[in-house]
Amino acid sequence: MQLTSRKLTGTWLLLIALTLTSAGLGSLELSEELLVFLVLLTVLIKNYQIIDVFMELKNAPLLWRGLMQCFTLFIVVAVGVTLII
Amino acid sequence: MNKSVVGQKRLPGDLAIWIFILAELTVFAALFIVFSVSKSLNVEMFAEGQATLHPLMGLINTLSLITSSFFVAKSVLFASQGQLAKSAQWVWIGIATASIYIVTKFIEYQSLMALGYNLRTNIFYTLYFFITFFHFMHVLMGIVILIVVANKARKGGYESDITGVETGASYWHMVDMVWVVLFPLIYVIK
Numbered sequence: 001m002q003l004t005s006r007k008l009t010g011t012w013l014l015l016i017a018l019t020l021t022s023a024g025l026g027s028l029e030l031s032e033e034l035l036v037f038l039v040l041l042t043v044l045i046k047n048y049q050i051i052d053v054f055m056e057l058k059n060a061p062l063l064w065r066g067l068m069q070c071f072t073l074f075i076v077v078a079v080g081v082t083l084i085i
Numbered sequence: 086m087n088k089s090v091v092g093q094k095r096l097p098g099d100l101a102i103w104i105f106i107l108a109e110l111t112v113f114a115a116l117f118i119v120f121s122v123s124k125s126l127n128v129e130m131f132a133e134g135q136a137t138l139h140p141l142m143g144l145i146n147t148l149s150l151i152t153s154s155f156f157v158a159k160s161v162l163f164a165s166q167g168q169l170a171k172s173a174q175w176v177w178i179g180i181a182t183a184s185i186y187i188v189t190k191f192i193e194y195q196s197l198m199a200l201g202y203n204l205r206t207n208i209f210y211t212l213y214f215f216i217t218f219f220h221f222m223h224v225l226m227g228i229v230i231l232i233v234v235a236n237k238a239r240k241g242g243y244e245s246d247i248t249g250v251e252t253g254a255s256y257w258h259m260v261d262m263v264w265v266v267l268f269p270l271i272y273v274i275k
């Protein structure tokens with residue numbers, strides 16, 4: 001994938017939308033488990049977008065893209081597990 | 086990056102910055118886990134502490150850093166097309182956007198301290214001030230790096246190799262990634 005200005009703008013708009021969604025979730029009457037799950041899901045999607053598009057790791061060697069994605073997943077799962085348990 | 090290798094599988098920026106980014110993420114991961122565990126062990130204290138924070142400022146900071154990251158990503162795109170003057174301009178716009186975060190964070194710190202909250206108040210405020218200030222220092226360092234990149238780009242310093250632009254931008258995106266986790270952890274999940 002060759003990076004384009006359009007792709008960058010689309011990613012930025014998605015990140016803004018997910019941020020507003022995540023902030024809005026905090027004001028809803030959701031169970032703690034559901035809130036943690038949904039909010040951390042937005043975090044995972046946002047960081048994967050930053051890794052692939054803004055950092056341009058989508059076209060990087062698998063090792064580096066995988067390391068960054070695994071690290072993000074680890075942080076989200078670790079935080080989620082410690083908050084819920 | 087040599088412009089002739091666009092399209093090939095390659096790691097943007099300097100290899101060293103990616104090792105540094107992974108090391109930084111490890112430190113932040115440990116801090117996030119400490120915050121989460123402490124929150125689970127002190128539910129009421131953290132709920133009371135989080136109620137004194139300013140979610141709108143947290144949201145403004147998130148939008149500021151994401152937008153700044155977007156502008157810096159645009160600067161890399163222009164640099165890869167050989168448009169170095171435009172690249173420098175977008176880095177400066179990215180820095181200006183990030184300054185919203187700095188002003189907002191100062192206001193938030195000042196209002197909390199005016200109410201008597203500080204690092205020694207309780208474990209919530211210790212972690213809140215420590216983690217957010219640690220991140221704040223990374224934002225300042227990122228801005229210094231971006232200023233160096235913008236100045237060099239303006240002088241045409243990346244004509245044959247934009248590795249420096251990509252390296253600075255990668256660090257900046259890492260700072261953004263960390264805040265993407267911090268914002269919901271501290272402001273949204275109560």
